[in-house]
Amino acid sequence: MIRINVDKRLAHFSLSVNAEFDKGITALYGRSGSGKTTLLRILAGLEQPENGSIYVDEDCWLDGSLTVPTHQRALGYVFQQPTLFPHLTVLENIMFSHTHGKRQCANVDALIDILALSPLLNRRTTHLSGGEKQRVAIARALASKPRVLLMDEPLASLDGHAKKHIIPFLQRLCSEIAIPVLYVSHDPHEVAQLADNVLLIDEGRVIEHGPVAHIVHHNNFTQATFASPFSVCEGLVVQHDEEDRLSLVRADIGDIWVKQVNATIGSAIRLYIRADDVSLVKMLPAHSSILNILSAQVVKLTPQNSDTLVVLRVGGTELLANITKRSVKRLNLCSNDCVYAQIKGIAVHVFN
């Protein structure tokens, strides 16, 4: 557990953060210049706050005049551009912190295995792809067995294909290392896929902090980076329909049919549902191509520029729908109305 309470003034910017981060991935999310990197740098001891404290469990990294220098903080730092030693092989890069640091070394074999680095170990890092370099940088950051992992847009320099490839490694790794991971990202899709919690930051102040499914529903989240609104739902795979190539997910919003997923029955799964892919009807349709029709209640209507964002209560949780103003008028939609939310199975993104 990290407990941080710091104030920092820069020339035209001030940051004031009081937060706690438990194990798992916390996405630091906010518009450009909101203070995400500054917060990581303070945690790493690369910036000195005017006052405040940082504790990792019971260990003090900063309090008043006491400042533990960066090299004595048990942390790993992964940057947007992997900074590897070009004169060393992949294995030598990974082992660098082991041979040069004083901390106990992690199980390097397990890291190499999880990050699928075995075929690369004897290669020079100059000849690796961007995604391979970043996997080496992550292994190196973890080889010193840090108690905190800081990742500053680690996938930003990768293309969509490389990102897709590396994200499952990251997910597996972060669930195995069981330490707090602070992960800066501008990409709402990445946040939805990876984060357990989100700290939303604006102008150096914490705007929201909590579980990802809750925070992504906040207007502040979409306004922070002009992301299209979406919902994140947790569920379990309960059935595969081989003939129709579909899978049934028992999610917190109800049972949802999605395109067949490569996951065993009982696997935990996360659904990403764009608000634009949710439509509303007041009566159950007699014949519909839409596979998922859920009973819902309107909680709130928020007119946007040309659309209206509708917060729905579905099961014990919330779901967002984005519909046109004309649709709101046509349905004469008001708060507390009972409706049916329709979600195309084909439109649901599945993260497993």
Ligand SMILES: Nc1ncnc2c1ncn2[C@@H]1O[C@H](COP(=O)(O)OP(=O)(O)OP(=O)(O)O)[C@@H](O)[C@H]1O
């Ligand atoms: N060394 C510095 N001196 C003065 N101002 C700085 C310094 N470093 C950063 N800033 C300012 O502090 C603010 C926060 O910067 P920071 O890099 O933390 O933002 P960020 O949220 O990480 O942005 P981005 O998403 O664009 O990387 C910005 O206004 C930036 O110009």
